Amino acid sequence: MVTTNLFTTTIYALATAPGRSGVAVVRISGPQAGSALAALTGRTPPAPRRAVLTKLRDPRTGDALDDALVLRFTAPASFTGEDVVELHLHGGRAVVTGVIEALAILPGLRLAEPGEFTRRAFENGKLDLTEAEAVADLIDAETTAQRRQALRQMEGALGKLYDGWRERLTRALAHIEADIDFAEDDLPGGVADAVRPVIAGLANEIATHLDDGGRGERLREGLHIAIVGAPNAGKSSLLNALARRDAAIVSARAGTTRDIIEVHLDLGGYPVVLADTAGLREAAADEVEEEGIRRARDRAARADVKVAVFDATTLPDLDPATLDLIDADTVVVFNKTDLATDGNLRPGLSLIVAPILAPILVSAHTGAGLKALEEKLTVFSADRLAIGSAPSLTRARHRAALMECRESLLRALDAPLPELAAEDVRLASRALGRITGRVDVEDLLDVIFQDFCIGK
Numbered sequence: 001m002v003t004t005n006l007f008t009t010t011i012y013a014l015a016t017a018p019g020r021s022g023v024a025v026v027r028i029s030g031p032q033a034g035s036a037l038a039a040l041t042g043r044t045p046p047a048p049r050r051a052v053l054t055k056l057r058d059p060r061t062g063d064a065l066d067d068a069l070v071l072r073f074t075a076p077a078s079f080t081g082e083d084v085v086e087l088h089l090h091g092g093r094a095v096v097t098g099v100i101e102a103l104a105i106l107p108g109l110r111l112a113e114p115g116e117f118t119r120r121a122f123e124n125g126k127l128d129l130t131e132a133e134a135v136a137d138l139i140d141a142e143t144t145a146q147r148r149q150a151l152r153q154m155e156g157a158l159g160k161l162y163d164g165w166r167e168r169l170t171r172a173l174a175h176i177e178a179d180i181d182f183a184e185d186d187l188p189g190g191v192a193d194a195v196r197p198v199i200a201g202l203a204n205e206i207a208t209h210l211d212d213g214g215r216g217e218r219l220r221e222g223l224h225i226a227i228v229g230a231p232n233a234g235k236s237s238l239l240n241a242l243a244r245r246d247a248a249i250v251s252a253r254a255g256t257t258r259d260i261i262e263v264h265l266d267l268g269g270y271p272v273v274l275a276d277t278a279g280l281r282e283a284a285a286d287e288v289e290e291e292g293i294r295r296a297r298d299r300a301a302r303a304d305v306k307v308a309v310f311d312a313t314t315l316p317d318l319d320p321a322t323l324d325l326i327d328a329d330t331v332v333v334f335n336k337t338d339l340a341t342d343g344n345l346r347p348g349l350s351l352i353v354a355p356i357l358a359p360i361l362v363s364a365h366t367g368a369g370l371k372a373l374e375e376k377l378t379v380f381s382a383d384r385l386a387i388g389s390a391p392s393l394t395r396a397r398h399r400a401a402l403m404e405c406r407e408s409l410l411r412a413l414d415a416p417l418p419e420l421a422a423e424d425v426r427l428a429s430r431a432l433g434r435i436t437g438r439v440d441v442e443d444l445l446d447v448i449f450q451d452f453c454i455g456k
């Protein structure tokens with residue numbers, strides 16, 4: 001990775017959300033940042049890291065643009081590693097537009113691309129790639145658990161773990177290469193006994209790290225929960241009650257929901273994508289409903305957790321198609337308990353015997369039992385998403401690189417010649433280096449940083 005200042009152009013962008021706000025921050029980064037500030041204030045820039053209230057003027061007309069708080073950081077002690085200026089403006093549209101237009105005419109300055117500030121921070125050696133990704137995750141974090149994971153990764157937890165592994169591989173490689181250089185005879189034989197446990201141990205650690213149920217990736221995206229059940233069981237009503245808004249259409253006509261309806265919820269700090277699905281029945285009214293049922297089954301199969309809804313008024317009959325979908329990842333719900341009788345509930349409850357599947361009695365109409373349902377879903381979410389003491393990988397690209405690394409290590413252990421083992425260890429080390437961006441990642445950068453917004 002390059003650690004000197006690479007860029008000759010200076011970039012600027014609104015770093016806060018567009019639109020009207022109390023304060024809007026425009027960020028400028030690059031060698032012209034200080035002179036851009038001088039052009040707007042008509043004075044020499046203030047001392048670094050001291051907030052100063054100053055008048056900003058259009059350099060062409062002298063027109064006052066704002067009374068702003070300005071802050072300057074000098075390279076390399078800044079977020080990007082370059083000279084950086086932050087203009088804390090009054091967040092009116094005309095103020096922001098005036099300042100952006102004034103910056104646009106200054107020589108050597110241009111509007112930043114999405115993610116370009118963070119990309120410069122990476123390219124100037126201020127962040128590794130996992131930390132840069134965590135900046136995007138922190139900005140996107142909608143729940144407490146997501147924020148915690150992003151902060152931990154931004155502070156370098158994942159990068160340090162992979163760098164530590166890479167260091168161990170570098171030492172193992174040196175050992176293998178020394179064996180090759182100093183071997184008296186050209187005897188066949190793979191990895192020396194001294195190095196073997198290091199490589200095998202690391203392959204095991206990587207396997208454990210990979211075998212985490214995808215919790216880091218799921219925590220970023222949200223746990224997928226699908227509500228399934230017979231037509232008219234009250235699935236849409238339940239989704240609306242949990243979302244506290246009318247996201248799905250409710251009607252007394254069976255087969256109302258035809259496609260998947262999704263809502264994003266925060267359940268006890270965990271992000272959840274709750275999906276309403278078409279009611280399961282054999283005889284679909286038409287091909288649209290048939291397709292809806294196919295999608296419902298598909299969603300149920302892919303969901304992390306299912307909520308199987310039964311209409312309590314039809315107990316002790318249990319819809320067989322819904323029963324079929326129940327497994328250990330299912331929360332069973334008897335809905336419409338406001339209408340159900342003892343004659344329905346008592347025999348109904350005795351039907352589902354596994355304690356983990358104990359039905360929760362709810363009424364989407366009165367709200368009875370919804371708290372218990374939310375609590376149960378929160379327990380399921382915590383079980384699948386809670387972050388442990390070791391950091392979790394958070395992206396498919398981390399997973400792919402770690403699998404590649406592990407495969408190379410296993411090959412190294414089986415290699416018939418030390419030269420071949422050395423090559424495999426080199427490949428393993430390179431796979432780890434690609435996660436943190438320590439080696440040849442030029443092709444990845446556009447993909448990674450395009451997910452950022454402008455100004456980040």
Ligand SMILES: Nc1nc2c(ncn2[C@@H]2O[C@H](COP(=O)(O)OP(=O)(O)OP(=O)(O)O)[C@@H](O)[C@H]2O)c(=O)[nH]1
Nearest residue numbers: 232233234235236237251255256257279336364365
């Ligand atoms: N009394 C009572 N009625 C309910 C309850 N939940 C749903 N309903 C009614 O049951 C009917 C069907 O509700 P929906 O939420 O549309 O059921 P659904 O399972 O989504 O139906 P499909 O879209 O056909 O699969 C509507 O008339 C609702 O008002 C409940 O807890 N109590």
